[in-house]
Amino acid sequence: MLVIGLMSGTSVDGIDTALVEISGTVESPQVQLLAGETYPYSPRLRETILQVCGGEKLSIEALASLDDNIAAEFAQAALNIQKEAPKAQLIGSHGQTVFHRPPQNDRLGYTVQLGRGAAIAKITSIPTISNFRAADIAQAGHGAPLVPKIDAYLLSHPTKARCVQNIGGIGNLTYLPPRQTENWQQKIFGWDTGPGNVLIDLAVQFLSQGQQTYDHNGQWSAQGQPCSELVHKWLQEPYFQQYPPKSTGRELFSPAYLAQLHRDAQAYSLSDADWLASLTDLTAISIAHSYQTFLPEMPAEVLLCGGGAHNAYLRQRLLAHLGSNVKLLTTDEVGLNSDFKEAIAFALLAYWRWHNFPSNLPKVTGAKEEVLLGEIYL
Numbered sequence: 484m485l486v487i488g489l490m491s492g493t494s495v496d497g498i499d500t501a502l503v504e505i506s507g508t509v510e511s512p513q514v515q516l517l518a519g520e521t522y523p524y525s526p527r528l529r530e531t532i533l534q535v536c537g538g539e540k541l542s543i544e545a546l547a548s549l550d551d552n553i554a555a556e557f558a559q560a561a562l563n564i565q566k567e568a569p570k571a572q573l574i575g576s577h578g579q580t581v582f583h584r585p586p587q588n589d590r591l592g593y594t595v596q597l598g599r600g601a602a603i604a605k606i607t608s609i610p611t612i613s614n615f616r617a618a619d620i621a622q623a624g625h626g627a628p629l630v631p632k633i634d635a636y637l638l639s640h641p642t643k644a645r646c647v648q649n650i651g652g653i654g655n656l657t658y659l660p661p662r663q664t665e666n667w668q669q670k671i672f673g674w675d676t677g678p679g680n681v682l683i684d685l686a687v688q689f690l691s692q693g694q695q696t697y698d699h700n701g702q703w704s705a706q707g708q709p710c711s712e713l714v715h716k717w718l719q720e721p722y723f724q725q726y727p728p729k730s731t732g733r734e735l736f737s738p739a740y741l742a743q744l745h746r747d748a749q750a751y752s753l754s755d756a757d758w759l760a761s762l763t764d765l766t767a768i769s770i771a772h773s774y775q776t777f778l779p780e781m782p783a784e785v786l787l788c789g790g791g792a793h794n795a796y797l798r799q800r801l802l803a804h805l806g807s808n809v810k811l812l813t814t815d816e817v818g819l820n821s822d823f824k825e826a827i828a829f830a831l832l833a834y835w836r837w838h839n840f841p842s843n844l845p846k847v848t849g850a851k852e853e854v855l856l857g858e859i860y861l
């Protein structure tokens with residue numbers, strides 16, 4: 484089956500679009516990436532999305548327009564990716580997260596992904612599945628991360644324990660015990676580790692007065708030295724100490740949050756490069772700390788994916804904190820494209836929904852039950 488996966492993540496940098504051929508069976512799918520492309524948002528739309536993520540108030544009418552503007556750009560991405568290919572039979576569209584509130588005590592979580600599937604189906608004339616997180620949230624789950632079941636099917640190893648670490652705007656991991664382990668599927672873990680690139684990106688934009696949006700290959704931070712005392716103080720953030728299941732977003736790791744970290748850096752008279760190095764080190768140590776605190780054992784291999792896998796300085800800091808027993812690779816090195824992995828995941832999640840195969844992992848999200856994820860728009 485030819486399926487398109489569409490995803491724009493918390494970095495809000497553009498629409499990751501994957502055209503994949505899915506063969507095999509539902510329980511043993513094989514996925515081949517035929518084409519992958521990131522289509523940047525138009526600058527005005529990106530600006531509006533970031534304002535809304537930052538809590539700016541919207542009228543319902545403005546919300547409706549934003550929803551459909553995003554749907555139109557997602558639909559165009561789907562049309563573009565298959566210009567030179569046979570027509571896809573299905574689209575899985577994550578949409579754009581603009582709000583995410585995890586569940587708390589008896590209160591259900593709430594999450595909003597804009598870019599309605601009905602409009603994408605209408606514009607493309609291809610059945611579209613969207614709103615993947617809602618059913619898990621209705622089961623008292625976090626609705627995130629959803630990728631762990633995909634990782635289990637595509638990236639687990641018969642004899643080695645692996646972690647798959649996404650470093651997008653937010654970071655998230657899947658812990659995969661060796662497949663030979665008894666009841667191995669019951670022993671999969673996953674949660675959001677905290678900031679991926681979000682704090683680094685916000686700091687680079689602030690320091691460059693909007694001229695740069697990210698620290699290319701980590702070149703700027705590599706010129707500085709992390710301030711270990713400050714990094715350890717920042718690691719006391721309650722989110723990092725909270726037991727999984729857990730999920731987070733730009734609501735916590737926001738411009739206001741970064742402003743406090745900037746004031747801390749000024750109190751220590753850090754240079755710009757030292758501050759960036761410290762933020763990068765915080766990102767790395769928060770990942771390693773969560774493995775050391777919440778996993779039953781350290782993995783033999785960590786497979787990186789997401790844009791942060793390109794940040795050489797971040798990788799260096801991560802290796803320093805994980806320790807030399809852990810092998811750091813990217814998912815590319817085991818055959819899965821690391822830049823389009825999330826888009827590929829939403830294609831496979833759509834395929835599973837189409838075939839009525841549940842795709843949340845209740846142990847990961849905290850949901851009461853396994854459920855079908857996604858709403859179908861013919």
Ligand SMILES: Nc1ncnc2c1ncn2[C@@H]1O[C@H](COP(=O)(O)OP(=O)(O)OP(=O)(O)O)[C@@H](O)[C@H]1O
Nearest residue numbers: 492493494651652653680697699700789790791793
């Ligand atoms: N060459 C590079 N060097 C350093 N950082 C990079 C590079 N390329 C991409 N990035 C970082 O990756 C980010 C985008 O990553 P990605 O597209 O995986 O995030 P996302 O999917 O939006 O987020 P999430 O996974 O949280 O939903 C950019 O904002 C940038 O910070």
Ligand SMILES: CC(=O)N[C@H]1[C@@H]2OC[C@@H](O2)[C@@H](O)[C@@H]1O[C@H](C)C(=O)O
Nearest residue numbers: 493580583627628629630653655675
């Ligand atoms: C609410 C939301 O959009 N969460 C994203 C975000 O981006 C990374 C991390 O936070 C992850 O948990 C999730 O996305 C991935 C695709 C997931 O659900 O597995």
